[in-house]
Amino acid sequence: MEAFYIILLVGTVLVLAAAFSSLLAFRFGAPLLLVFLSIGLLAGVDGLGIRFENYSFTFMLGSLALAIILFDSGFGTSLHSFRIAAVPALTLASVGVLLTAGVFGVAAKYFLGFSWLEGFLLGSIVASTDAAAVFFLLRIGGINIRDKVRSTLEVESGTNDPMAIFLTIALSELLATGQGFGGLDLHFAVMFLEEMGLGVIFGLLGGLMIVWVLNRFTSDRGLAPILVLTLALLVFAFTGAMGGSGFLAVYVAGIYSGNRKMFAKHQITRFNEGLTWLAQIIMFLVLGLLATPSQFPILLVPAIGLALFLIFVARPIAVWISLMAYDFTQQEIGFLSWVGLRGAVSILLAITPILSGAENGSVFFNVTFIIVLVSLLLQGWTIKPVARYLGLIIPPRIGAVDKLELDLPGKATHELISYRVLKDSPILSGERIPRWAMPSLVIRDGRSLRYQYAGRLRENDQVYLFVTPNYTKLLDRLFASRVPVDDDDxxxxxxxxxxxxxxxxxxxxxxxxxxxxxxxxxxxxxxxxxxxxxxxxxxxxxxxxxxxxxxxxxxxxxxxxxxxxxxxxxxxxxxxxxxxxxxxxxxxxxxxxxxxxxxxxxxxxxxx
Missing domain, CATH: 3.30.465.10 (Uridine Diphospho-n-acetylenolpyruvylglucosamine Reductase; domain 3)
Structure with a gap:
């Protein structure tokens, strides 16, 4: 029991340190995931001396955390965003990953003296963008870019992991068995189609199941988020057990369920956000603990060279070829190629050669770790400046909105929304609430007033309205603060x-x-x-x-x-x-x- 308490104490202290460090990272604009990874490194064997070498446990824990992150990513992706970006994003997630792995694999062979198979294996490990890094930097980093570009990046990062995982496992198997490229046959193509196909099918069925269960068997709002999480992990585990891609399935299930009317949806969204933060912190901390920085110097120069090659050559070539047929501008393709952050997924995949007993297993892991550090340092810190330099930061359509959406019991055809009246908002300047919206209550200075007796709305009033779904964006404009951009900019x-x-x-x-x-x-x-x-x-x-x-x-x-x-x-x-x-x-x-x-x-x- 004493050992258990010590382990628990150390673990909670590390998580708290990562959580509190996020406040400083927000202030100085540092990539948070780099901060979490650095704390793990500082606490590891070459820092505070915590020795952690359980690769199998790390792979399982990381896979579980990644499933949670992907489900939340899909849950927060609107169907509209998915539709406008699905085709180019899926091209990047398939053709783009293959091209990145191929171009990078050639460089890896000569930089590290690898065989062709080892080079392409390392290319597969670092070929996918990290969903946690991309979603965090785009959604929380305050980067306001064209919706199609943002959606393409988010959908790509959520769907390219299955391709990278399949390539890594397949090439690791060929390397471990000594078959070489001669072992590639029709079996691998059939296995790939089976994994992706089952991932999509079970993902859609899983999304249907989540919505059906939540809308029929839940009466306690506190239980709803736990039930959704459990069902999402059930989709992930069942799909994997049936030979499909559990990561693709859980992402698809998130997209489907997140775009349907569900009981306690807002509580579920908040719970998912908090759990995703915890999953990211734990995953990056454990991966940092697993690394041994004292082994880095011997590989530092070629690894940094490969990282720069990936950022400035392999990823841009892959993105350009993949998106050439689509209507993206030169600036947008350049930005899409720059936001190719590598993160926890690449480090997790770098464990695969070690688990399969590959001769250079530790080299794969250490080189990948250095590449991820360079990517988070160089790309993670410069995404917003690059977007601004390329002229992709667009003026906000509306200002800030202070809004709260509340669930109604049963199968209500209306939503209850609460807005706080902000300074300089159109509603404060005399704009009228549309007839299709039904205002019912105003909270003013702690007092509850019926809307028809409240008189003219005042700043900081809290207004409650019943509104038909899909019309809330129109109300957002009425209650938003003034946009600090001239219309004729x-x-x-x-x-x-x-x-x-x-x-x-x-x-x-x-x-x-x-x-x-x-x-x-x-x-x-x-x-x-x-x-x-x-x-x-x-x-x-x-x-x-x-x-x-x-x-x-x-x-x-x-x-x-x-x-x-x-x-x-x-x-x-x-x-x-x-x-x-x-x-x-x-x-x-x-x-x-x-x-x-x-x-x-x-x-x-x-x-x-």
Whole structure:
């Protein structure tokens, strides 16, 4: 019992140290996951002297923590975000992982003197982005970028682990058995399809089960989060036992259940957030304890070289090739390639060669650990500055909102929402609450007032309203604080605005002619943008038209474009080199060069 209390004491002290260190990390902008990892290193065998060498336990604990993190990641991903980013994100999660592993594997062979199989195994270990790192930095780091870019990163980080895990386990098996690449056969392809297919199927069925159970068998709000967590882990374990990818299944189950009406959903969300924090802290602390920094110096130079190669060569090449067919700008592809953080998943996978008895097992682990440290230091600390440098930070659509959503019993068709009236909010300036919203109560200075007797709303009033689901975003605008951005901000939204209802032919006459197809000539400017942007337009979307750029300034509640900005000069390229440009941009440049060669003026530019 004495040993148990000592272990528990040390463990709780480390978790508390990590939790309190997060306050300093927030203040100085340090990547929190790096802080957690560093505390584990300081407490380890080369620090305070805690010796921890249980690789099997660490792998199981890390897998459990990762399942919790992935479920929460999926639970917080809206179906809208998943839809707009699913295809490019899944391309990155499959083709991108393969390309990263392949390009990096070539470098690993020569940097470390590995065999080809060992090089590609190390490439598979570090090929996936870390869901914990990406979700934390994007959701908590205050980076306001275009929704499609953010969603692509989040969905990619949530879905690329199964591919990396499959590659790592398959190559580790080939290395341990001595078969080499000759052991690759149709069996591995069938096994991959089986894992991914079962992961998706059991994930959807698991999401259905979670929603069904919560809405029928739960009467205690305090029990609901525990029940959801248990069911999510059941999906994870059952899928793995049946030969599927448990990580993919638990992520899919999170997306499905998180986008359905559920009992005590807000309590579940808060519980998941807290549990995810704990899972991240424990996972990174244990991985830090497992490392032996005194073994790092002999591998430091090649490992740092490989980390830089991964950041500046392998990941950018993989992202560019994977996304070339999609409508991302040069800046956005550059940013997507930069936010390829490596974290706990890579370190966990680096344990696999050790467990399989590979000859260079410790080398895989130590090199991977150094690569993760470099990634968190270099990329984790610079994501926001890089986004700002590339011009991807977009002005907020609305200011801050102080909102609380409350569950109603039974199958209510309305939601109860509470807003605190903020200074400079439109509702305080005289804007009226829409007729479809039903205000019922106002809390003012500790007193409860019926809305119709409360008079004009005042700052800090707490207003309770019944509202139909999916309309809350409209109310958010009424109760939000003032946006500190001018509507005619030329730096981001262009020099002037045009109406989306004007004929597209007018745009063609001014900046063409000859830029419209026969079908597009009958469209309005708004319809043209909607068509060329893949049938979906978002706030701050951009579309090149000749040498100008059209920018979505405003959309309505149905995501129809209501105002378009015009930038007379294209956005400055992310780099002078012709990289990170998509197929549409390549076609534009080829057409411009042909026009120059034939002596014709380039559309939108004055002739010499």
């Amino acid at each position: 030329a730096e981001f939204f262009g020099a002037f605005a045009i109406s989306p209802t004007r004929p597209a032919t007018e745009l063609d006459l001014a900046y063409g002619p000859g830029l419209l197809s026969a079908t597009e000539q009958a469209m309005t400017i708004g319809e043209l943008m909607h068509s060329r942007l893949g049938g979906k337009t978002e706030y701050a979307d951009r579309m090149r038209f000749g040498s100008i750029v059209l920018i979505v300034r405003e959309t309505d509640e149905l995501d129809h474009v209501t105002k378009i900005g015009v930038s007379l000069e294209p956005v400055e390229p992310a780099t002078k080199l012709p990289i990170f440009i998509n197929m549409r941009e390549i076609a534009h440049r080829i057409r411009d060069q042909i026009r120059k060669y034939r002596g014709k003026p380039v559309p939108g530019r004055p002739s010499a």
